[in-house]
Amino acid sequence: MYRHPLSLRLAVCGALFAFATASAAQTAPAPAASTATAAAAAQPALPAQLQDFDAYMADTLKTFKVPGIAVAIVKDGKVVMAKGFGVRELGQPTKVDADTLFAIASNTKAFTAAALQMLADQGKLDMDGRVIDYLPGFRMSDPYVTHEMRIRDLLAHRSGLSLGAGDLLYWPPTSYTTEDVVKRLADVPIKNSFRGHYAYDNILFAVATLVIEKVSGQRYADFIRQHIFQPVGMDESLVDMTYLKPGMDAATGHAPYNFKDVKPVPPMAWLNDPGAGGIYASVSDLAKWMNVQLAGGQLPDGKQLFTEKSHREMWSMLTPIPVGKPPIPELAPLVPQFSGYGEGWFLSDYMGSKLVWHTGGWPGFVSRLTLVPQQHLGVVVLTNQESGAAFNAVTYRVLDAYLNAEHKTDWVAVYDKAVKKGEAKADDSWAKHEATRNKNAKPSLPLSGYAGAYRDPWYGDILVSDEGGKLRLRFSKTRQLVGTMTPWQHDTFIVRWDDRSLNADAFVNFALDDDGHVREMRMQPISPMTDFSFDFQDLRPVPVKAGAESD
Numbered sequence: 001m002y003r004h005p006l007s008l009r010l011a012v013c014g015a016l017f018a019f020a021t022a023s024a025a026q027t028a029p030a031p032a033a034s035t036a037t038a039a040a041a042a043q044p045a046l047p048a049q050l051q052d053f054d055a056y057m058a059d060t061l062k063t064f065k066v067p068g069i070a071v072a073i074v075k076d077g078k079v080v081m082a083k084g085f086g087v088r089e090l091g092q093p094t095k096v097d098a099d100t101l102f103a104i105a106s107n108t109k110a111f112t113a114a115a116l117q118m119l120a121d122q123g124k125l126d127m128d129g130r131v132i133d134y135l136p137g138f139r140m141s142d143p144y145v146t147h148e149m150r151i152r153d154l155l156a157h158r159s160g161l162s163l164g165a166g167d168l169l170y171w172p173p174t175s176y177t178t179e180d181v182v183k184r185l186a187d188v189p190i191k192n193s194f195r196g197h198y199a200y201d202n203i204l205f206a207v208a209t210l211v212i213e214k215v216s217g218q219r220y221a222d223f224i225r226q227h228i229f230q231p232v233g234m235d236e237s238l239v240d241m242t243y244l245k246p247g248m249d250a251a252t253g254h255a256p257y258n259f260k261d262v263k264p265v266p267p268m269a270w271l272n273d274p275g276a277g278g279i280y281a282s283v284s285d286l287a288k289w290m291n292v293q294l295a296g297g298q299l300p301d302g303k304q305l306f307t308e309k310s311h312r313e314m315w316s317m318l319t320p321i322p323v324g325k326p327p328i329p330e331l332a333p334l335v336p337q338f339s340g341y342g343e344g345w346f347l348s349d350y351m352g353s354k355l356v357w358h359t360g361g362w363p364g365f366v367s368r369l370t371l372v373p374q375q376h377l378g379v380v381v382l383t384n385q386e387s388g389a390a391f392n393a394v395t396y397r398v399l400d401a402y403l404n405a406e407h408k409t410d411w412v413a414v415y416d417k418a419v420k421k422g423e424a425k426a427d428d429s430w431a432k433h434e435a436t437r438n439k440n441a442k443p444s445l446p447l448s449g450y451a452g453a454y455r456d457p458w459y460g461d462i463l464v465s466d467e468g469g470k471l472r473l474r475f476s477k478t479r480q481l482v483g484t485m486t487p488w489q490h491d492t493f494i495v496r497w498d499d500r501s502l503n504a505d506a507f508v509n510f511a512l513d514d515d516g517h518v519r520e521m522r523m524q525p526i527s528p529m530t531d532f533s534f535d536f537q538d539l540r541p542v543p544v545k546a547g548a549e550s551d
Contacts, residue, residue, distance in 0.1 A: 043078065043079060043080055043081070044075060044076070044078050044080050046080060046081065046401075047401040047402060047405065048401075048405070049397070049400060049401035049405060049408055050081075050397070050398065050401045053081075053397075054085075056394075056397060056412070057069065057071070057085040057086075057394070058085070059412050060085075060390050060393055060394055060412050061085060061086045061390075063390075063412050063416050064385070064387040064389050064390040064393075064412075064415075064416070064419075065256075065262045065385060065387070066086065066254075066383050066384065066385040066387055066390045067086050067087050067088070067089065067090045067252075067254055067262075067384055067385060068084065068085065068086035068087050068088055068089075068095075068096035068100070068251055068383070068384045069084070069085045069086055069096065069381060069382065069383045069384075069390065069391075069394065070082075070083070070084045070085070070096050070097070070098060070100055070102065070251075070282065070283040070381075070382045071083055071084075071085070071283060071379070071380070071381050071382075071394060071398075072098065072283035072284065072286060072287040072290070072378075072379070072380050073287075073377075073378070073379050073398055074287050074290050074291050074294070074377070074378040074379075075375070075376060075377050075378075075402070076376045077291055077294070077295065077376065079287045079291075082098035082283050082284050082287055083097075083098055083283075084096030084097040084098055084100055084283075088100060088249075088250070088251045088252060088384065089251070089252035089254075089264060089384075090252075090254060090262065090263070090264060096251060096384075097249065098282060098283050098284045099236055099249050099282045099284050100249050100250065100251050100282055100382075101236060101237075101238065101244070101248065101249060101250040101251065101280045101281065101282050102250075102251050102280065102281065102282070102365050102367060102382035102383070102384060103241065103253065103277075103279075103280050103360075103362040103364075103365040103367075104277075104279050104280065104281050104286070104360050104365075104367050104369075104382065105277040105360030105361050105362040105365060105366070105367065106202075106276065106277050106358060106359065106360035106361065107277075107279070107281075107286075107358050107359070107360040107367055107369050108274070108275065108276065108277045108278055108279040108360070109155070109205060109275070109276060109277070109344040109345075109358060110293075110314075110344040110345055110358060110369075111224055111228055111279060111344075112155070112205055112208050112209070112212070112275040112276070112344060113155050113314050113343040113344030113345070114228060114305070114306055114310075114314065114344070115212050115216075115220075115223055115224060115227070115228065116151060116154075116155070116208060116211065116212060116343075117306050117307075117310035117313065117314060117343070118227060118228075118305070118306050118310070119212065119215050119216060120151075120310065121306055121307050121310055124215050124216070125151060125211070125215050126151065127150070127151050127152045127313065128150050128151070128152060129150060129151055130147070130148070130149065130150060131149045131150065131151060131153075131154065131207060131211065132146065132147065132149075134151070134211050134214055134215060135182075135207065135210055135211060135214060137183070138182065138185075138207060139183075139185065139186035140159070140185065140186065140188075140190060141185075141186060141187060141188060141189055141190050142160070142190050142194070144194070145159065145160060145190060145194045148194065151208075151211060152313075152318065152343065153195070153204075154204045154205065154207050154208040154211070155204075155205075155208065155318075155342075155343040155344050156318040156319045156341055156342070156343065157198055157199060157200050157201055157319055157341050158194075158195045158196070158197065158198060158199075158318065158319040158341075159190070159194065159195075159199075159201065159204055160190040160191065160192045160193055160194045160195075160196070160197065160199075161188065161190055161191070161192070161199060161201050161203070161204075162189075162191045162192065162199050162535075162538065163199045163200055163201075163532055163535075164200065164201065164202070164532040164533045164535045165188050165189070165191075165199070165201055165203065165535060165538060166181075166184070166185060166188040166201070166202075166203040166458060166535070166538075167202055167203070167532075167533035167534070167535050168459055168475070168478070168533075168534070168535055168536075168538075168539070169181045169184055169203065169272075169458070169459065170202075170203075170206070170270065170272045170273045171202075171533045171534075172268070172363075172478055172479075172480040172481060172502070173268050173269065173270065173271070173272075173478070173479070173480075174272065174475075174477040174478045175477045175479075176272050176477055177272055178206050178209055178210060178271075178272045178273060178274070179210070180272070181203065181206045181272050181273060182206050182207050182210055184458050184459075184460075185203055185204075185206075185207070185458075187457040187458035188203065188458045188538075189458075189538065195319075198319045198320065198321045198322070198340075198341065202273060202276040202277070202533070203273070203276075205273060205275040205276035205277075206272070206273040206275065206276065208275050209273065209274055209275035209276075212275065220239070220274050220275055220278075221239035221240055221274060221278070224239050224279075225239060228305065229285075231299055231303070231305055232285075232288050232289055232292050232299065232305065233285075233288050233300070234281065234285035234286075234288055234289060235285070236249075236281070236282045236284065236285050237279060237280065237281040237282070237285045238279070238280040238281075239274060239278050239279055239280075240269055240270075240271065240274065240278055240280075241267055241268070241269050241270075241280055242269050242271075244267070244280065249282075250280070251365070251382075251384040252264050252265075252267070252364070252384060253265045253267070253362065253363050253364015253365045253384055253385075254364050254384055254385040254386070255363060255364050255385070255386050255501040255503075256385075256386065256501075256503070257500045257501050257503075258500050258503070259426075259503050259527070259529060262385060263501070264364070265363045265364040265501050266363075268362070268363050270362070277360060277362060281382075282382075283380055283382055286369060286380045286382075287378075287380070290369065290371060290378030290380060291378070292305055293311075293356075293371055293378070294371060294373060294376050294377075294378055296308050296311045297310065297311045313342075313343060314342055314343040314344060314345060315342050315345060315347065315356055315373075316342050316343075317338075317340035317341070317342055317347050318340070318341060318342055318343065319340055319341045320338075320339070320340045321339040321340050321341060321346075322339070323335060323336060323337075323338070323339050327418050327421055327422065328414070328417055328418050328421055330414040330417065330418075331414060331418060333409075334350065334396065336348035336349050336350065336355075337349050342356075344358070345357065345358055346358055346359075350372075350396075350399060350403065351399070351403040351404050352403075353372050353374050353375060353403055354372070354373055354374060355370055355371070355372060356370075356371040356372075356373060357369060357370040357371065359388065359391070361386065361388075361531075363386075363501070364384060364385065364386065365382070365383065365384055365385075365386075366383055366385070366386055366387065366388050366390075366391060367380070367381060367382045367383060367391060368380070368381050368388075368391040368392065368395050369381075370395050370399070372399065372402070372403070375402055375403065377399075377402055379394075379395055379398040379399070381394045381395055389415035389416065389418065389419050390415075392411065392415055393411040393412045393414070393415045394411075396409070396411045397409075397411055422529070423529075425528060426527055426528055426529045429527065429528050430526070430527070433526070437488065437489050438489045438490070439489070441489040441490045442487070442490075443487050443490070443491055443493075444490070444491050444512060444516065445491075445512075445516065445518075447466050447469065447470075447471050448466045449517075449518070450464055450466075450471060450491075450493075450510055450518060451464050451465055451466040451471065452464060452518070452543055452544070453543070453544040453550070454521050454541035454542060454543055454544065455541060455542060455543075455544045455548075455551055456539045456540055456541045457540060459475070459477070459539060459541075460476055460477055460551040461476040461477075461544070461550055461551045462474070462475055462476065462521070462539075462541050463476060464485070464521075470484055470485075471484070471485035471486075471493065472484055472485070473485050473495045473508065476550070476551070480497070480499045480502065481497060481502075482497065482498050482499075483495045483496050483497035483498055483505075484496055484498075485508060488507065491509060491510040491511070491512065492507055492508065492509045492510075493507070493508045493509075493510075494506070494507060494508070494526065495508050495523075502534075503527070503529065503530060503531070504525060504530045504531065504534040504536075505525075505526050505527070505530075506523045506524060506525050506526055506530075506534070506536050507523065507524045507525075507526055508521060508522075508523050509521070509522045509523070509524075517543075518543055519542070519543075520540065520541065520542045520543075521539075521541040521542070522537075522539070522540075523536035523537065523539055524536060524537050525537070
């Protein structure tokens with residue numbers, strides 16, 4: 001997925017090296033017994049490298065401060081492992097098991113791609129058809145891109161949008177509907193050439209969601225449930241966490257508040273872009289999904305969920321991704337020979353074998369699902385804490401057991417070193433800000449001079465109010481983006497959000513006109529550790545003229 005560290009919504013390219021920070025102390029609970037133990041006798045034996053897997057998982061939980069992890073491994077059509085480790089919620093005794101539900105976030109994208117291909121198999125749409133032929137109201141900010149955008153392009157991160165562009169329309173959760181999000185896409189700026197640049201996005205999966213609904217005549221959730229979950233046998237999975245009920249076997253998400261103390265976070269629903277990341281699933285269900293994928297779309301009863309042609313297209317590279325350097329030398333063995341994106345899947349290689357994989361992130365949850373087609377091998381790792389280092393350390397221990405049996409790398413130690421380097425870089429970044437700050441430079445205006453309503457072309461209204469001598473900033477459609485602004489230097493402030501789990505404090509800069517009135521506002525995340533979906537830098541808010549209607 002990425003840049004560093006792991007993005008919550010997605011997990012972009014570079015996920016091979018991605019990691020997130022977590023530094024609260026925690027004792028790793030003993031591994032939980034899986035509901036799959038009854039079938040243990042029928043499971044193939046674990047490779048020698050995985051005989052100490054329970055101890056390795058205990059080390060993973062402790063090192064990366066993750067309360068609970070679930071893992072499933074499939075090989076040659078059989079479930080080798082489906083097991084939980086740790087607890088569903090910090091401080092609570094209930095164990096994670098193979099049936100515990102986690103938010104899988106961007107691992108949902110492969111289901112969206114499959115849904116579109118299934119509709120193409122039925123002759124209801126053409127993957128190379130223009131989006132405007134299915135959604136006449138679809139608009140991008142460039143007329144050429146609007147006209148040339150094809151259904152397949154929605155899945156490939158090559159639209160010309162910048163990394164995470166428009167994510168603030170639905171992240172953190174907003175009151176906008178999916179239709180609102182797609183409508184506002186018309187004002188999101190395109191910064192790169194169409195089909196000429198890889199940049200991970202979520203917003204075009206909202207468009208894909210509407211295409212599925214328009215063509216099928218069903219809600220996205222109903223289509224996925226009826227046409228994918230049921231045939232595959234994913235009886236536990238949900239498209240929307242609002243279906244979660246008290247007492248269900250579901251994990252609680254955890255986040256490092258202020259980049260430090262790991263605590264539970266409130267559950268959130270992703271209702272306005274479900275095709276990008278709305279699914280909750282267990283490793284038991286995802287083991288079934290992996291086996292269908294590895295079988296080329298063939299279901300256990302011999303029928304095809306999607307055709308072999310569709311399967312090949314989903315796993316074919318559409319967008320090359322530049323291969324970067326590892327953050328530490330110990331991660332060099334994971335640098336791929338090739339890297340790219342297909343339809344809802346990342347494509348790369350490891351130890352001479354092709355990998356088909358994706359990662360996902362959501363408040364308190366990150367995950368990785370990896371397929372090795374040549375080996376008929378799949379592994380999925382679901383976690384209830386925002387540590388990409390944890391899911392990578394587990395994934396590569398499993399891959400090594402099957403692909404690199406002569407070497408037993410301690411990936412926990414390797415990724416722990418990478419995490420610490422990332423933390424040090426973040427500290428250096430803040431130190432540079434402090435060193436260049438003019439502490440004697442005061443704001444040009446009284447605080448009330450910055451107060452008022454501001455409007456961004458694509459997000460909408462952002463409000464600054466003077467409340468008892470303190471400036472408060474509110475994103476009108478995003479309940480969680482409310483914070484206090486304090487002067488930094490000149491006409492730049494820092495907004496610190498009330499919700500400290502966001503880890504997204506930002507600089508807020510006001511530019512003044514010749515008459516000393518605010519002309520525009522600009523924002524920029526402070527920390528390099530902030531998730532890139534907080535795309536504050538893409539906003540262009542200007543003061544709303546007196547008498548203008550609210551957006």
